[in-house]
Amino acid sequence: MKFSPLVDELIESLRCLPGVGPKSAQRMAFQLLERNRKAGQKLANALERSMSEVGHCQACRTFTEQELCPICSSPKRGNAGVICVVETPADVLAIEAGGHFMGRYFVLLGHLSPLDGVGPDELGLELLEQHLSSEDVTELILATNPTVEGDATAHFIADIARRHNVVISRIAHGVPVGGELEYVDSTTLALSFNGRIPL
Amino acid sequence: MKFSPLVDELIESLRCLPGVGPKSAQRMAFQLLERNRKAGQKLANALERSMSEVGHCQACRTFTEQELCPICSSPKRGNAGVICVVETPADVLAIEAGGHFMGRYFVLLGHLSPLDGVGPDELGLELLEQHLSSEDVTELILATNPTVEGDATAHFIADIARRHNVVISRIAHGVPVGGELEYVDSTTLALSFNGRIPL
Ligand SMILES: [Zn+2]
Ligand SMILES: [Zn+2]
Numbered sequence: 024m025k026f027s028p029l030v031d032e033l034i035e036s037l038r039c040l041p042g043v044g045p046k047s048a049q050r051m052a053f054q055l056l057e058r059n060r061k062a063g064q065k066l067a068n069a070l071e072r073s074m075s076e077v078g079h080c081q082a083c084r085t086f087t088e089q090e091l092c093p094i095c096s097s098p099k100r101g102n103a104g105v106i107c108v109v110e111t112p113a114d115v116l117a118i119e120a121g122g123h124f125m126g127r128y129f130v131l132l133g134h135l136s137p138l139d140g141v142g143p144d145e146l147g148l149e150l151l152e153q154h155l156s157s158e159d160v161t162e163l164i165l166a167t168n169p170t171v172e173g174d175a176t177a178h179f180i181a182d183i184a185r186r187h188n189v190v191i192s193r194i195a196h197g198v199p200v201g202g203e204l205e206y207v208d209s210t211t212l213a214l215s216f217n218g219r220i221p222l
Numbered sequence: 223m224k225f226s227p228l229v230d231e232l233i234e235s236l237r238c239l240p241g242v243g244p245k246s247a248q249r250m251a252f253q254l255l256e257r258n259r260k261a262g263q264k265l266a267n268a269l270e271r272s273m274s275e276v277g278h279c280q281a282c283r284t285f286t287e288q289e290l291c292p293i294c295s296s297p298k299r300g301n302a303g304v305i306c307v308v309e310t311p312a313d314v315l316a317i318e319a320g321g322h323f324m325g326r327y328f329v330l331l332g333h334l335s336p337l338d339g340v341g342p343d344e345l346g347l348e349l350l351e352q353h354l355s356s357e358d359v360t361e362l363i364l365a366t367n368p369t370v371e372g373d374a375t376a377h378f379i380a381d382i383a384r385r386h387n388v389v390i391s392r393i394a395h396g397v398p399v400g401g402e403l404e405y406v407d408s409t410t411l412a413l414s415f416n417g418r419i420p421l
Binding site: 041 | 224225226227228229231232234235236238239240241246248249250251252253254255256258259261262263264265266267268269270271272273274275276284285286287288291292310311312315318331
């Protein structure tokens with residue numbers, strides 16, 4: 024024990040955050056205790072509620088505490104017949120930041136990875152196929168990461184989609200190979216949408 | 223709104239942590255939601271309780287939810303008549319990591335800074351003087367940071383301490399000038415204790 028049980032527990036708990044080592048956890052704990060208890064309380068509250076209440080959008084699988092996320096429930100998406108498949112909720116944010124895509128999303132929450140036990144079920148591909156069978160859906164854009172796993176996942180989904188009456192494409196130009204979609208700037212992302220190649 | 227109200231609130235709340243920008247807040251939120259909800263709950267709990275229950279040790283002013291911190295209440299400190307004055311609770315940790323100091327601490331929770339309204343009252347110097355009047359206290363080691371403000375604070379406290387029957391010293395060799403005590407390695411800190419200069 025370095026301080027008192029509760030302070031030690033706070034420092035230890037902060038280490039569950041990605042990129043936070045013992046030294047930064049300590050600095051975070053002290054800064055909150057010294058200068059920002061209100062913000063600490065607010066964070067406690069947001070964490071408490073998020074961890075128990077946030078689930079997944081029933082249409083696109085992104086994080087939301089509601090039945091449908093704001094994008095899926097918005098009547099303002101001009102191109103609701105186009106579904107863009109991404110790996111993570113962060114990818115949705117990255118594409119939305121560009122503001123050029125007016126369709127909807129489908130979030131895989133991962134990519135195919137048989138060794139880790141991640142197969143079609145884990146990626147919600149049955150739900151995606153339900154969307155594809157709907158008459159409203161006319162186009163599928165595969166925006167998984169340009170990595171080996173992301174490419175394999177895109178091809179796997181393209182094979183499924185071919186059974187349905189939709190135009191299929193993969194985003195292409197602009198996204199650097201081996202990179203993570205989440206970190207690409209919005210202009211590059213826009214290019215990769217415009218230059219998508221039919222599969 | 224980027225996701226849903228609750229997810230947005232979680233991301234926004236995480237930014238109260240030092241060094242956490244919008245991108246890392248987002249990554250932290252997603253990682254907790256995706257992979258570590260139990261740890262997120264635990265953190266919420268530790269934050270909630272710490273922010274409301276953690277106060278200051280009534281003897282040394284470091285953080286604790288108890289009346290006395292573990293150091294002040296320990297019967298095992300071999301040199302309880304020696305008080306080491308530091309600026310922050312993190313400095314206590316840094317010195318304890320060395321394991322060579324067996325006295326007690328007094329934590330100023332800052333340094334003299336008249337422009338910011340930090341004077342003797344804010345640093346708890348009345349409480350420190352109560353300790354100095356006690357017969358049990360024989361020595362005072364001033365381990366404030368070797369900065370302009372830390373030096374000024376040390377001299378101010380030395381002036382007070384001279385009215386009492388204690389040996390007064392300032393830690394000296396080893397700590398790089400302008401540096402922060404919290405980030406000094408324990409060997410350097412040990413040197414600075416051994417080479418302390420009487421004031
Ligand atoms: Zn949705
Ligand atoms: Zn104490």
